[in-house]
Amino acid sequence: MTSEGAHSSELLERAATALRSRGLPLTLQRRAILERFLGCTDHPAADTLHADVAAQMPALSRATVYRTLETLVELGLAVRIAHPGSEQRYDPRTDLHHHLVCDRCGAVRDHEATELAALTLPRRSRDFVARSYSVQFRGLCAACARTTDRRRPASRRNGA
Amino acid sequence: MTSEGAHSSELLERAATALRSRGLPLTLQRRAILERFLGCTDHPAADTLHADVAAQMPALSRATVYRTLETLVELGLAVRIAHPGSEQRYDPRTDLHHHLVCDRCGAVRDHEATELAALTLPRRSRDFVARSYSVQFRGLCAACARTTDRRRPASRRNGA
DNA sequence: TCCTTGTTGCGACAAGTTCGCAACGGCATA
DNA sequence: TATGCCGTTGCGAACTTGTCGCAACAAGGA
Numbered sequence: 001m002t003s004e005g006a007h008s009s010e011l012l013e014r015a016a017t018a019l020r021s022r023g024l025p026l027t028l029q030r031r032a033i034l035e036r037f038l039g040c041t042d043h044p045a046a047d048t049l050h051a052d053v054a055a056q057m058p059a060l061s062r063a064t065v066y067r068t069l070e071t072l073v074e075l076g077l078a079v080r081i082a083h084p085g086s087e088q089r090y091d092p093r094t095d096l097h098h099h100l101v102c103d104r105c106g107a108v109r110d111h112e113a114t115e116l117a118a119l120t121l122p123r124r125s126r127d128f129v130a131r132s133y134s135v136q137f138r139g140l141c142a143a144c145a146r147t148t149d150r151r152r153p154a155s156r157r158n159g160a
Numbered sequence: 161m162t163s164e165g166a167h168s169s170e171l172l173e174r175a176a177t178a179l180r181s182r183g184l185p186l187t188l189q190r191r192a193i194l195e196r197f198l199g200c201t202d203h204p205a206a207d208t209l210h211a212d213v214a215a216q217m218p219a220l221s222r223a224t225v226y227r228t229l230e231t232l233v234e235l236g237l238a239v240r241i242a243h244p245g246s247e248q249r250y251d252p253r254t255d256l257h258h259h260l261v262c263d264r265c266g267a268v269r270d271h272e273a274t275e276l277a278a279l280t281l282p283r284r285s286r287d288f289v290a291r292s293y294s295v296q297f298r299g300l301c302a303a304c305a306r307t308t309d310r311r312r313p314a315s316r317r318n319g320a
Numbered sequence: 321t322c323c324t325t326g327t328t329g330c331g332a333c334a335a336g337t338t339c340g341c342a343a344c345g346g347c348a349t350a
Numbered sequence: 351t352a353t354g355c356c357g358t359t360g361c362g363a364a365c366t367t368g369t370c371g372c373a374a375c376a377a378g379g380a
Binding site for chain 2 (some may be wrong): 082083100101102103109113115116119120121122126127128129130131134135136137138139141142145
């Protein structure tokens, strides 16, 4: 799990405030999950995050991680992201940004691109009203590009 | 399931050729699945497709549909598409196009946009080599926009 | 201390997907 | 026609991801 560390305590403070403003306490479990999650740039799945946090807090239950992430989405502190693969992934960044998705292992990384900051939304029509967008670039991450065997994705469940 | 019908036999012929070139026979099951799938514009999930084809071929097993779709992806005749939700969806269109994704019900529709036909791919770097991209617009489809209750997505398992 | 409110862990469950295996079918060869 | 080979199929079990109900628990206020 990639964790930046920088600004992490500041982000935690913001999250704590958002929770409190809704009357939700910052429990030990939530704190541990937030500390791990907020600095992440690799868009963990709920179960990955659980495995990670449970290393320090073995009693932590999966349901708690799922519930906490759901709460964060509701508070606007995280977004669910879509990528080809079966797991739901979460992103602590809620501002406009884009993703690099590895076709083989399913890794998702952020991608900054100023030229993509103002794409034209589809014209408002009777059929669909667009509110936001994100661009997904597909290709190969460094690790997978190095591997010679191209027949199978590194992780079975995340293909292209 | 939305099926266009037009060009369907032509697409089927192309698919049969691609299968044959790999030494794979066009079995009755594969033919039935392809006939349903190739004209689809609504990006069916494997299970949806199974239910649909099984109406005419009751003995068809779910595993066969999953395996056939997997084969089509490997042959470049279909792509898995990213959308928020837990099901894997498939798209018979492999050319550059974009998607409109309803935040509430999870419906995915194609979106054509000439101005998005030539976005700049991220610079080739040591970290990631991009090969393609697609833009995902999120918002509300007509049916969901009409519904007044905005608290819950129409389908529970498809969030934002 | 008691009550209320919300959180947590646990285990069961559901849906989607994959896997192993035996049976089957087509094709080439003898 | 018989045989062997090889890929496909259906079946059902198993696995993964995510949700739910429930009892225990913790914190805060009366």
